Amino acid sequence: MRVLVRVLSLLLGLALAAAGALLAVEVAWAWWRPESPSLLVPWRQWRETLADLSWQSTPVLITAVAVAVVGLLLALFASLARRTNVGLREPSPGVTVETSPRSLARIVGTRVRGEDNVTGASVSATAKRVRVRATSALESEAQLRPRLSDAVRSTLADLPLQRQPQVSVVVDSRRDRS
């Protein structure tokens, strides 16, 4: 997402520069040589088309909605390009340490999968919250969940995290279904 926003901002810059250059050149040209046809952009044609279209005509409405959707997408991309790292404590002043949410999820996932009677696990992590979804064939949710929660909490407590994330564990057990 961060790369996308960089590319988008590059394109926006190019578009602004091109539009500005065209505006200045066309206005200056029309001022200097009022009789000659436009230089690069057929703006006289555009002027006639726009003078014929009313605000409630279909092409104008479609364009308006399209512009709004593009704007919404741009705003969405910009807000998703936030850095989402997990902060670790400073080992000494002036040294910051961080890791990625994916790495944190991997650490937790390795620990959970190493527990007895766990057949599989998927973990998603942010700095604030760690969600574990484990599957088990042999133990019910009531048996396995407290054990897994403790394991996850102790794994997290062992890491020098700036803040302890909340832990939520869900167990999908075949025994609960039978």
Next chain:
Amino acid sequence: MTSPATRAAARSYGGERALTMTTGLLLLLLGVGAALLGYGVFGQDRATRPVLDPEVLRTLVDWQLAARVGAIVLGLLLLVLGLRIVFATLRPEHHPDLALNPTRGHGVLVTATAITEAIATDAEQVPGVSKARATMVGDEDEPALRLSLWLEDGTDVKQVWREVDDTVLRQARESLGVDHLPTAVRLELNTAERQRVR
């Protein structure tokens, strides 16, 4: 104000994000406004008027000189702004060299690559670290170090966390003769070899 170490963690895309966000919100407002106008929310007679309003055209003709000069100035401003955005986005990140003892008149300049290669080699000696990459960031007045470490699966993160500061960074500070080197360390668990535990 964020600390130099925090700023060293990654290149800031704040400007790019702000630009994309502003443009997005502006387009959204314009689009929604035009659509509402077309649906007659601001009055049915306004909705039936042409997009290029004759009244607006008449005003422009009445103020022709001002409109022409204004349009040219606006065009040039947009051109400059657009080019500035392009160059700011394309500018590579600056990697400052480190000047040692610059006050004595015959100081030594250590190039950024020389420092970072030495630090990365040191960091790779730490048990559990499979790959290390160091970069000098910031400016000459306030250089900072960005150190990315890729750890092997099952490494004790706390151990690495302690050891990097105790050995690698201390050594770097001592050999460079500085008391203070703001550093942002990034720990990444290796994802190259995917585990298949199902």
